[in-house]
Amino acid sequence: MGRWKPGAGDRLREAALSLYLERGFEQTMVADIAERAGVTARTFFRYFTDKREVLFDDYSDLEEKALAALDGVPAGTSALDAVAAVLDTVARMVGGDRELARKRQTVVMANADLRERELIKLTSLSAALADRLRQGGIGDIDASLAAETSIAVFRVAFSRWVTATDDQDLQDIIRETLDRLRTLSAGR
Amino acid sequence: MGRWKPGAGDRLREAALSLYLERGFEQTMVADIAERAGVTARTFFRYFTDKREVLFDDYSDLEEKALAALDGVPAGTSALDAVAAVLDTVARMVGGDRELARKRQTVVMANADLRERELIKLTSLSAALADRLRQGGIGDIDASLAAETSIAVFRVAFSRWVTATDDQDLQDIIRETLDRLRTLSAGR
Numbered sequence A, B: 001m002g003r004w005k006p007g008a009g010d011r012l013r014e015a016a017l018s019l020y021l022e023r024g025f026e027q028t029m030v031a032d033i034a035e036r037a038g039v040t041a042r043t044f045f046r047y048f049t050d051k052r053e054v055l056f057d058d059y060s061d062l063e064e065k066a067l068a069a070l071d072g073v074p075a076g077t078s079a080l081d082a083v084a085a086v087l088d089t090v091a092r093m094v095g096g097d098r099e100l101a102r103k104r105q106t107v108v109m110a111n112a113d114l115r116e117r118e119l120i121k122l123t124s125l126s127a128a129l130a131d132r133l134r135q136g137g138i139g140d141i142d143a144s145l146a147a148e149t150s151i152a153v154f155r156v157a158f159s160r161w162v163t164a165t166d167d168q169d170l171q172d173i174i175r176e177t178l179d180r181l182r183t184l185s186a187g188r
Helices: A008-023 A030-037 A041-047 A058-071 A079-094 A098-109 A112-135 A140-163 A170-186 B008-023 B030-037 B041-047 B058-071 B079-094 B098-109 B112-135 B140-163 B170-186
Strands: none
Touching: A008 A030, A008 A041, A008 A098, A030 A041, A058 A079, A058 A112, A079 A112, A079 A140, A079 A170, A079 B170, A098 A112, A098 A140, A112 A140, A112 B112, A140 A170, A140 B140, A140 B170, A170 B079, A170 B140, A170 B170, B008 B030, B008 B041, B008 B098, B030 B041, B058 B079, B058 B112, B079 B112, B079 B140, B079 B170, B098 B112, B098 B140, B112 B140, B140 B170
């Protein structure tokens, strides 16, 4: 994307989030976002296919890095430990800016279509993780279970993180939540 | 619903599923479903708000019985054991007719809107379970985790059940899957 103004993607993302919060997602037009970011609508469409994609375009990068984290796990690692490595990677990617994450979460939760889209993205990520675990020799059921569980842990931890009043970071919360799951599962 | 022909709801459900499989969900009209079930379109709308609802109207009954199962669990039961009781109840409700479940699953998986709707229904069920667990004195995180985990176990087990070639019943598969999760979680 060398010939475009550097940083336009980030500026568009910030402008979009602010406008979605101020006016609501439905009421914000691409032209408004472009104007606030100081670019043309045409530039907007070089970065995003539509105004919804501004909120979800990170997912392909996230999936790529999550799968790479799985590939980096030593052979013989248990399915849940493999998933713990993935969650660490995801935490590093997502956990950098809580204020931004909070804004995004507020926007997504306020709109049924966006909530649906988020669920679909997470489900698709879970399916990709399960496939890769199977390719790595993990049994069918364990692969699906570990992948689904990782999404469950992520959802619970992420929601704790964005609503927390203290400064605990996402990675710590994810680890705690996974440990909590181990404790819960152990207690018969 | 005493003044309507008994069994019309079930006949409409069967007719709808068959037509969705034969023609596709999009291509099936309410009038077609009513005709095959031997009733009028007006009767259809006494049972279902639209043709999508035919596939999902069980969820409110499912949620009600799932919450009742939680209420029936003795005080002091761990969150995961409480959820195991819920899953047993759900298995009894859903696991009666695998052929019907298979047909429904085929229809839902073939259509993006229906898959989304299913995800939303499951997420809403998870939220309701978590709330009820909290009301029963389970801590916030444990309640969310146990509820999300139960949905994860259900999804994995249900998918095993509808695709299985043997006759194992859903309740057994759900129990096995939950045990598998305990084993996975224990292995560090």
